[in-house]
Amino acid sequence: EAGVAQSPRYKIIEKRQSVAFWCNPISGHATLYWYQQILGQGPKLLIQFQNNGVVDDSQLPKDRFSAERLKGVDSTLKIQPAKLEDSAVYLCASSHSGNTIYFGEGSWLTVV
Amino acid sequence: KQEVTQIPAALSVPEGENLVLNCSFTDSAIYNLQWFRQDPGKGLTSLLLIQSSQREQTSGRLNASLDKSSGRSTLYIAASQPGDSATYLCAVEYGNKLVFGAGTILRVKS
Numbered sequence: 001e002a003g004v005a006q007s008p009r010y011k012i013i014e015k016r017q018s019v020a021f022w023c024n025p026i027s028g029h030a031t032l033y034w035y036q037q038i039l040g041q042g043p044k045l046l047i048q049f050q051n052n053g054v055v056d057d058s059q060l061p062k063d064r065f066s067a068e069r070l071k072g073v074d075s076t077l078k079i080q081p082a083k084l085e086d087s088a089v090y091l092c093a094s095s096h097s098g099n100t101i102y103f104g105e106g107s108w109l110t111v112v
Numbered sequence: 113k114q115e116v117t118q119i120p121a122a123l124s125v126p127e128g129e130n131l132v133l134n135c136s137f138t139d140s141a142i143y144n145l146q147w148f149r150q151d152p153g154k155g156l157t158s159l160l161l162i163q164s165s166q167r168e169q170t171s172g173r174l175n176a177s178l179d180k181s182s183g184r185s186t187l188y189i190a191a192s193q194p195g196d197s198a199t200y201l202c203a204v205e206y207g208n209k210l211v212f213g214a215g216t217i218l219r220v221k222s
Contacts, residue, residue, distance in 0.1 A: 050208075
């Protein structure tokens with residue numbers, strides 16, 4: 001069974017530039033999550049989708065972050081404009097009906 | 113506020129030693145609790161999931177316990193090996209949301 005796929009794995013951008021991350025969840029998983037993990041901290045939920053609807057985006061900085069899951073399968077997370085404090089690993093995860101959550105290997109962002 | 117705390121932040125032990133990692137949470141109205149492993153540069157791998165109605169789960173050399181009333185969970189690793197070196201994260205599920213601790217960095221010396 002293929003796991004959660006994310007790309008790009010690594011990205012370095014200058015502050016005020018934009019970046020987009022892509023995630024393809026495990027086939028059949030209705031729930032998709034985007035987490036932000038800053039070095040030395042645990043992951044923090046940014047947004048959760050159930051199919052193509054948003055369940056929770058309370059911790060998403062909506063002035064600069066956006067995410068979509070138009071067809072209820074893959075998802076894109078965008079940051080525009082990026083700030084230095086956005087340097088982190090962006091983890092995508094998926095689950096099926098509240099069971100075990102499976103994580104991708106993450107997209108590492110460095111903002112300089 | 114739902115917070116998860118992990119102690120210690122880092123731990124270094126000699127190979128073969130048994131060890132315990134601790135996790136505490138402020139809101140006891142949990143759905144379940146998971147322990148994850150994270151290797152450097154990698155994503156998270158689920159190790160054990162304990163439903164709120166359960167007291168413990170075991171997988172190989174790993175045993176996780178849950179005490180909802182005291183807001184605590186422990187991860188016990190028996191006969192530690194250098195390959196166990198990683199960051200271990202505790203995550204508590206509230207409804208559909210996972211709240212993570214900051215993790216314990218484990219180093220097992222050969």
